[in-house]
Amino acid sequence: MRASQRVQELLGPADPIQGTSFPSPREAAHEIIERTDHSSVQLGLTAGGDVRPSLVRRPRLAVVVAVAIVVAAAAVTVPAWMLGDRTTGPAPNDSLGAAAGAELEVLTPVAYQQPDSPPAAGPMLMDLADRISDAPYDNAGGTYSYHRRKSWGARQALGPGGHVMSIAEEVETWSDSSGNGMTRTQQLMPEFPTEESRQYWEGVLEPGSRTPGAPVTSTGLVGPDQPITEDPSELARKLKAGAGAGAGAGATVKAVNDIYSLYLVPRSVRSQILRILADTPGLHWRGEVVDRAGRTGVAVTADDTEHNVQHLLIFDPVNGELLAHELVKLTEPRQVQVYNLILSYGRTAEAG
Template sequence: MFGAERTRTLLGPADPARNAAVGPPLVSARELIDRASAIETVAGRRRVHPTRRLVLAAGTLAVAVGAVAVLQPFGQGAPDTPGEPPAAAGLVLMPVAYQFDADPPAAGPQLRMLADKIKDTAYDHQSGRYMYHHTKVWGDPVMTSADGRHHVAFASETKVWQAADGTGNQIRTQLEPQYPDQESRDYWQRESAARPAATGTPAPSVRPLSPEDLRPLSADPSELRERLKVEYGAGAASKWVGTLYGQYVVPRATRAAVLRVLADVPGFRWRGQVTDRAGRDGVAVTFDDREHDQQSLLIFDPRTGELLADELLTLSPVRISSYKVILDTAWANQPG
């Protein structure tokens, strides 16, 4: 879902450049200006349309600093006192704390036990035309400094109502900036201090969804293995589990089958009890992809087997690369 790391994971052994070291691309001043033009003024406010990871070249630093001011606000509401630099704001993301941090056991036995005991969730007793999902995401796009060290991205909150034919509505709200470490927060605060901060909160963007033929869900293990791309390994499976739960209202039988399919994928480790970014209790599994210096994290509800969240972390140093939290899933008769 997020950037080149996820793409490499999905391609797996089929990636012809899997052993190549690819540095951050340089972005020209012209391209930055073109990207800035994607920002609309709506009701006197600025709204950002995410496109891709932004890497700021040293030769375009002056333009970049201006872009930082446009991509703000660092805080929501009124700006700081005139004449003073904007106060540092935005969350520094901390990795989820694992019950089993060192030498975690293989996840297979625990995933099978979880599959055997899961219970119904609220939407198992609902019906409706639209699949509803309320999610919070961070990590796409990410603005990166020219040296590749400092990162910032805006969290976003999305509510989607989607029918089986793909149609429906989506409401997306840009939230606060978030940082993978304190050094990044300090860096971007310094870059923005000399520029006027934008005021107000960006208006939510509302758009209709285009028709799309959504493939019906099945609890058949062979079909799920194909859908979750397990042939490419645990990293690809992690990505596609997040996609599955972010688009479908997954019934109990399929939830159990997903857990059993993951139990047979080599590489997943059991991390035990965790608390997700919404403060909910969960159980977690991870997969370490040392070749690409990243870790995939899946957090499940220990009672229903639902996916609560998925994350991608950089391993060296350990920091958050992206996250998605599924705040609500339901059936609905009308789109929002």
């Protein structure tokens, strides 16, 4: 059996869940199956080797898949607040897909130009808002809005000792003005937050292929059915920002990631988003950084002490597009929890 197939059996399908509460990190496997939880995607790994996924925001479903792995009883809990948009459908065939024979990757946090005592981000974000230029899609024609994203952290398996495994996924989306179109999704190989986790799961998974899974294509409603608002007050509301919002900088940062994952954001709105962020308390300027696709950008962070994570946004320093959003464990040792790379934006005449 291919390694990618075994990984898919272990992790099961993802579910696009958002805006729910942060659950207890561990439960017995039978408790996960016996209840309907509306806060996370969970996967129970039992001492007998059963994998029991419980999918949320759908009718209760228990699926038992037998595998020849013996691990201590544990449950995988993926908090919904960590997730950006998870539109399903497969991805492209290029160098970002894992090549045959590739090593399983350990993720390291993005290095900040200003790691210590960073200044408030407001003045630098205002300056960026004043000087951004057109993006390639700003003056382009085409029926479909196109996004290509790579993400990690939406589905996690937790082994004994807290050893985390999650697979990366690439998604291409073509969406017309009514939100209809096509997605193409490809599951890539697992990535790990620590070397210890990588070593544990490498010993558990069958050796062999390092190739990604086969792309899967689906059609239907894949995007928003309304254009993005250009009204400043309505945009601030969507970003959970401004007086009386009370959601905190972390919620605003996540909302920015969600908007860029769904829309081709025009230049005027990109500038407004930067201004809204500039007025949001709790954002810190991290200077020039390099994202996971090797692109140079400028970064801001927001600390969420309640969930012990730090949100990171990376922007293109020329046109203000969002390049990446990440969550990193706030306390030492710092570990990547979730990442979302927006690799391409554009317009096309046809889907696919």
